[in-house]
Amino acid sequence: MLIVKNITKQREFRTFLFLLVLFVSVGMVNVDYLSLENLHNSLQSSLLYIVLSIGMTFVLLTGRIDISVGGILGLSAAVSGIYLRDGGSIVIAVIIAILVGGFVGLLNGLGTTKLKIPSFIMTLGMLEITRVIQVIYTEGLWVENLPVSFKNISQMEIFGINLLALIVITCVILIHLYLSKTKKGRYFKAIGDNEDGAVLLGIHVKRYVIISFVVSGVCSAVAGLIFASQIGFVSTTAGSGIEMTVIAATVLGGVSLSGGIGSVIGAGIGAIIITSINSALVFMKVPAFWNDAISGSLLIIIVVFDALIARRDAKKAKKERLNARVLQEEVSA
Amino acid sequence: MLNRIPKWNLTLAIVLIMEIIVFGLVNPRFWNITVLLNSFNDFIPIAIVGFFLTMVVITGGIDISFGSIIGLTSVVAGLLSQIVGLNIWLSVILAILSGGLCGLLNGILIAYGGVQAMVITLGGMLLYSGIAIVLVGLSGVSSYEGITGFPDSFGQIAHGNFLGIPNSVTAFIVMFIMAYLLLHRTKYGRYIFLTGINKNAADYSGIDTRKIMTSTYVLSGLSAGVAGVILTSYLGSARADFGAEYLMPILTVVVLGGTLITGGKGGVVGTALASITIGFLQLGLQMGGVSTQNIGLVTGLLLIISVAFLGISSDFRIKVKRMLIPKKVKWR
Numbered sequence: 159m160l161i162v163k164n165i166t167k168q169r170e171f172r173t174f175l176f177l178l179v180l181f182v183s184v185g186m187v188n189v190d191y192l193s194l195e196n197l198h199n200s201l202q203s204s205l206l207y208i209v210l211s212i213g214m215t216f217v218l219l220t221g222r223i224d225i226s227v228g229g230i231l232g233l234s235a236a237v238s239g240i241y242l243r244d245g246g247s248i249v250i251a252v253i254i255a256i257l258v259g260g261f262v263g264l265l266n267g268l269g270t271t272k273l274k275i276p277s278f279i280m281t282l283g284m285l286e287i288t289r290v291i292q293v294i295y296t297e298g299l300w301v302e303n304l305p306v307s308f309k310n311i312s313q314m315e316i317f318g319i320n321l322l323a324l325i326v327i328t329c330v331i332l333i334h335l336y337l338s339k340t341k342k343g344r345y346f347k348a349i350g351d352n353e354d355g356a357v358l359l360g361i362h363v364k365r366y367v368i369i370s371f372v373v374s375g376v377c378s379a380v381a382g383l384i385f386a387s388q389i390g391f392v393s394t395t396a397g398s399g400i401e402m403t404v405i406a407a408t409v410l411g412g413v414s415l416s417g418g419i420g421s422v423i424g425a426g427i428g429a430i431i432i433t434s435i436n437s438a439l440v441f442m443k444v445p446a447f448w449n450d451a452i453s454g455s456l457l458i459i460i461v462v463f464d465a466l467i468a469r470r471d472a473k474k475a476k477k478e479r480l481n482a483r484v485l486q487e488e489v490s491a
Numbered sequence: 492m493l494n495r496i497p498k499w500n501l502t503l504a505i506v507l508i509m510e511i512i513v514f515g516l517v518n519p520r521f522w523n524i525t526v527l528l529n530s531f532n533d534f535i536p537i538a539i540v541g542f543f544l545t546m547v548v549i550t551g552g553i554d555i556s557f558g559s560i561i562g563l564t565s566v567v568a569g570l571l572s573q574i575v576g577l578n579i580w581l582s583v584i585l586a587i588l589s590g591g592l593c594g595l596l597n598g599i600l601i602a603y604g605g606v607q608a609m610v611i612t613l614g615g616m617l618l619y620s621g622i623a624i625v626l627v628g629l630s631g632v633s634s635y636e637g638i639t640g641f642p643d644s645f646g647q648i649a650h651g652n653f654l655g656i657p658n659s660v661t662a663f664i665v666m667f668i669m670a671y672l673l674l675h676r677t678k679y680g681r682y683i684f685l686t687g688i689n690k691n692a693a694d695y696s697g698i699d700t701r702k703i704m705t706s707t708y709v710l711s712g713l714s715a716g717v718a719g720v721i722l723t724s725y726l727g728s729a730r731a732d733f734g735a736e737y738l739m740p741i742l743t744v745v746v747l748g749g750t751l752i753t754g755g756k757g758g759v760v761g762t763a764l765a766s767i768t769i770g771f772l773q774l775g776l777q778m779g780g781v782s783t784q785n786i787g788l789v790t791g792l793l794l795i796i797s798v799a800f801l802g803i804s805s806d807f808r809i810k811v812k813r814m815l816i817p818k819k820v821k822w823r
Contacts, residue, residue: 286791451621
């Protein structure tokens with residue numbers, strides 16, 4: 159019973175509940191939505207966002223933000239895409255993408271920690287810079303004619319489930335365990351919760367912030383590979399505007415923008431919610447132009463609701479603490 | 492007299508003069524005063540929103556929904572005048588007010604709901620552009636072409652002249668003076684600064700910081716509305732995706748103008764200088780033959796470098812000074 163109670167108290171549980179409500183209520187309008195095939199499809203189309211939201215969670219946990227994910231996605235997809243198109247091997251293409259993403263992430267991290275540029279500004283500038291470099295590198299053309307073997311990766315299946323989906327889900331669980339169970343993994347949360355406190359504890363704050371940006375860069379690069387593999391080409395605008403969707407998904411999943419609160423599992427569920435809303439609208443035969451309005455108002459409603467709950471909890475905790483103090487004084491008197 | 496002007500503004504002014512000299516040497520057409528004045532058309536929306544976004548940033552908040560509000564007001568103005576058939580000036584006023592309404596929603600949720608400004612305006616960004624798209628979709632106008640067919644008098648807002656000075660320059664000056672007076676010459680402006688410096692202290696000294704914060708978002712929304720109307724007039728059609736590409740330039744202008752992104756410090760003069768500097772920079776680069784895509788690289792680098800420069804702590808500065816200037820040896 160205790161375990162059940164603990165799970166229901168978790169913030170991720172609320173997000174998961176919302177996902178269930180979304181699926182069931184859309185399923186009542188159109189039964190096809192609850193078919194296994196569609197569930198599989200929604201998972202597959204949200205893979206990109208899940209991977210991006212893993213990296214975003216690392217950065218948000220430390221109390222920073224990364225706006226440049228879309229730019230890194232486009233750049234790394236374009237660079238490794240051109241390499242693949244010219245007959246390169248897939249393994250090296252993956253390594254190239256990860257190096258590009260990691261390098262841009264490193265620059266972001268160094269800028270925010272060493273030069274003390276607010277992360278919002280640093281990554282916003284980096285977004286613009288990576289976009290321009292992508293256009294210069296590809297000479298403004300789309301990267302097309304990717305090899306079939308590369309495109310097939312996103313279609314491979316094991317036990318009827320998409321291979322990439324399996325890998326991503328395992329990674330999410332492993333990263334969740336790393337962030338919540340290991341000592342070093344908990345440092346990220348500690349930094350976001352109280353940076354001065356983390357310094358006093360002897361945590362190398364700058365190093366962990368840089369690591370979080372590098373992780374985010376690498377995740378964006380991997381997402382770029384998934385994008386290229388699923389879509390089959392890399393346009394010059396690949397991943398533009400995606401950063402806001404990813405931040406929205408991560409926040410929906412319960413990761414606080416002020417740092418210190420949240421988990422990758424929640425962020426992943428948030429990513430599934432955001433992509434499911436779009437497909438749900440299709441199944442409910444709502445015209446596509448409602449997409450943004452609905453996801454925007456849902457985001458606002460959920461975040462405000464969540465803030466109100468959090469504030470009530472904080473008030474309650476304060477009251478309890480106050481009561482406990484009064485009791486103690488009576489005892490001593 | 493000189494030391495009363497903030498150093499950063501002086502730097503910007505010097506950069507601006509340097510730009511005019513250098514670009515003029517590269518391409519003498521740059522020194523043509525009509526070309527320079529007409530180039531205001533290209534960055535007038537950036538400057539107008541920038542002035543009032545500066546206030547939001549000074550209170551310690553941020554607003555990234557203005558791009559969508561620009562698109563929304565554009566669509567509202569177009570729908571009311573062309574589809575509903577209202578008088579063009581009445582629909583313009585209603586459109587600007589709708590921008591203010593969006594700002595009011597942002598402000599109330601942020602100040603009274605206690606939610607982070609980034610999240611709310613992020614949701615607002617999706618929501619307002621979503622509403623604009625829905626409005627276009629419901630009216631049956633092709634979203635690709637946008638709503639066209641505005642009367643000539645409306646086009647005069649952006650294309651007209653007043654005493655030989657383009658209207659965009661007049662609009663720039665008028666909005667600048669309004670923002671300057673509001674922020675630097677009134678009690679309200681001082682309250683904005685106080686809220687940004689220390690919100691709790693401001694609260695204890697009897698300032699209703701929630702009202703102050705909400706009002707800055709309303710002003711930012713209204714200014715985005717004005718920018719949307721001017722943009723619609725300039726381009727002659729109303730579309731939902733106007734303003735989407737303004738997110739980055741407007742933030743750049745505010746930050747480059749010397750306003751701290753963490754709040755409490757900044758000013759409208761810096762924003763004005765920064766917007767002219769960037770506007771002339773883009774014009775000059777174009778005239779100098781740099782392709783349009785590479786200009787984004789320049790503005791991105793400019794943003795990062797300027798903030799890095801502004802954000803360098805005084806400790807670091809002293810350290811560098813010590814390294815550069817050798818210690819004086821005392822002789823007894």
